[in-house]
Amino acid sequence: MRPAALLLLGLALLAPSLASARHTYASVEHDDREIILVAQPFGFGEDGRMNITVTNYKLDKPGKTKGNPHKLGFFITTPAAEAHLELDLAERRCPLDASADRDNLYLTLFTFDALDITYHNVTREFRLAELLQDFGGGELSLFFANCEQNSTVTFDVEVALYNVRGDRMDYLPVGEDMLPIIYFTMFILFSALGVLWTMAVIKGGPDSHKIHYLMIVLVAFKSLTVLSQAFMYHTISIYGDAEGWNVAFYVFTACRSLLFFVVIILLATGWSYMKPFISPKEKKLLMVVIPLQAIANVAIVYLDEFTPAAESWFTWQDILHLVDIVCCCLVLFPIVWSIKQLRDASETDGKVVRTLVKLTLFRQFYIMVVCYIYFTRIIVYLLQSTLPYQYIWLAAAASELATLAFYIASGISFRPMPAGANPYFQLTEEEAIELTKAEEDP
Incomplete structure (x- = not known):
């Protein structure tokens, strides 16, 4: 094993447990990353839901070429499938492209062509039981993907991840509710x-x-x-x-x-x-x-x-x-x-x-x-x-x-x-x- 890998393993072994709000806000400015982790793995129950609001969207691409908003969007995946992301990106397969998802590793929530042209904003609420067949709960991560080459993106995003328990929303994931x-x-x-x-x-x-x-x-x-x-x-x-x-x-x-x-x-x-x-x-x-x-x-x-x-x-x-x-x-x-x-x-x-x-x-x-x-x-x-x-x-x-x-x-x-x-x-x-x-x- 390489020394760098050993160092990263040592760092991971000493990771502390931190609390963070499950109703989060993030601002991305002129970012050229292909993959951005928006929310850490969250344990959803049978009635798990997520709400995503995107505002102030702007796609910058050099020259006069107009970017394709269909190649930018949000998707979810399991922590176990995250290891495939790097390989797919290296092989120029976009996680948002259904043809690239050979093993149903990723589920696209929406792409930026869904944003309102006038106000550049979109709000989507998802009930996972309606998106995933036979969903009985699971741990999922939320990612943003930019598959438009040589481009930067700017936007603000508000994310709410929660489970519905009885008549109330519980923002703690399954596993942390104790x-x-x-x-x-x-x-x-x-x-x-x-x-x-x-x-x-x-x-x-x-x-x-x-x-x-x-x-x-x-x-x-x-x-x-x-x-x-x-x-x-x-x-x-x-x-x-x-x-x-x-x-x-x-x-x-x-x-x-x-x-x-x-x-x-x-x-x-x-x-x-x-x-x-x-x-x-x-x-x-x-x-x-x-x-x-x-x-x-x-x-x-x-x-x-x-x-x-x-x-x-x-x-x-x-x-x-x-x-x-x-x-x-x-x-x-x-x-x-x-x-x-x-x-x-x-x-x-x-x-x-x-x-x-x-x-x-x-x-x-x-x-x-x-x-x-x-x-x-x-x-x-x-x-x-x-x-x-x-x-x-x-x-x-x-x-x-x-x-x-x-x-x-x-x-x-x-x-x-x-x-x-x-x-x-x-x-x-x-x-x-x-x-x-x-x-x-x-």
């Missing part, structure tokens, strides 16, 4: 965890350090993040738009993500728990992580506020994935540094057992961090990719439960306790024998 309940449940669990941790810190008294109070703030922001997600998805379900809850999500996510990496780095360096200072090397690491998190949060806002139809949307998606990769790698370095420093100290200060017992904690913490990153970035991605669209909510639930488990395990490992009483500082019997021999040897 997310409001999941995130609200996680809010209750994280809030309970925050209360228990706060009580433990208060009870710890002089054995509670600054890092413990910082962890309280982290859990609080995590609780507010999942709460804002719950209300955001609930509002999208009713109105098709986040109605301001996305702003709260941006703020709490920014604070939570920044605090998360900072707390992990500080725990890994033993700050406030084993030493009251931060070394210059650790300060430089923090100065790298903080700007990276700022960039990641800008990317989240951009991806959430714009549709894939925007030319720079995929660029910001790659930036977000790359930042996530870098931050996840950086947090492992301080743990390795701490382990190395403790091993070096055991060989020089003569306190072999007292120093090396701390390695048990940091070795376990290292394993915990690696497992957490592996599960939430790779396993969750595999779940999102392999689960049927009806059960995609299981990936979000697994990610949140893994985060809760990681928070609990980290809290237990670094909870306020009198010196020498922490069970995670104790050695196994085999390690104790080896260390005893090391002390006895001259």
Whole structure:
């Protein structure tokens, strides 16, 4: 596999889950792309529908040649069939051309010759059960195709994707309709965890350090993040738009993500728990992580506020994935540094057992961090990719439960306790024998 392909695979594995309005607007200006993804895959039920409104259409072609609007339009396809698009374009087969659709991979909704000549606008509403034979639900993507060579197109499009459930329209796709309940449940669990941790810190008294109070703030922001997600998805379900809850999500996510990496780095360096200072090397690491998190949060806002139809949307998606990769790698370095420093100290200060017992904690913490990153970035991605669209909510639930488990395990490992009483500082019997021999040897 080529290095570029490996990089793209790595980026995909670290893709975060973002909420976006299902009633979306996009503006395309002088765009020469042959294929534009207008709306990401959406899970439709038996009564799934879509509404498309196109305005301000303009086709530009060099010279005096008049463009053919019949070669421009919208079509839908399944995510599995998207792989054929690149091949068909390379072979000069237009997805809008029925003769090019050999295997019924694409369904043309309408072409631009349907636009009103006077006002250059068109509105179409589609009921998928009427378009597709024996349609019982499925996941579909909406694309725009420009098969007119050497041309650019300008237009504004408004898209509404929804399912009719009973007497109301539900703008959440099948598979995501469980997310409001999941995130609200996680809010209750994280809030309970925050209360228990706060009580433990208060009870710890002089054995509670600054890092413990910082962890309280982290859990609080995590609780507010999942709460804002719950209300955001609930509002999208009713109105098709986040109605301001996305702003709260941006703020709490920014604070939570920044605090998360900072707390992990500080725990890994033993700050406030084993030493009251931060070394210059650790300060430089923090100065790298903080700007990276700022960039990641800008990317989240951009991806959430714009549709894939925007030319720079995929660029910001790659930036977000790359930042996530870098931050996840950086947090492992301080743990390795701490382990190395403790091993070096055991060989020089003569306190072999007292120093090396701390390695048990940091070795376990290292394993915990690696497992957490592996599960939430790779396993969750595999779940999102392999689960049927009806059960995609299981990936979000697994990610949140893994985060809760990681928070609990980290809290237990670094909870306020009198010196020498922490069970995670104790050695196994085999390690104790080896260390005893090391002390006895001259």
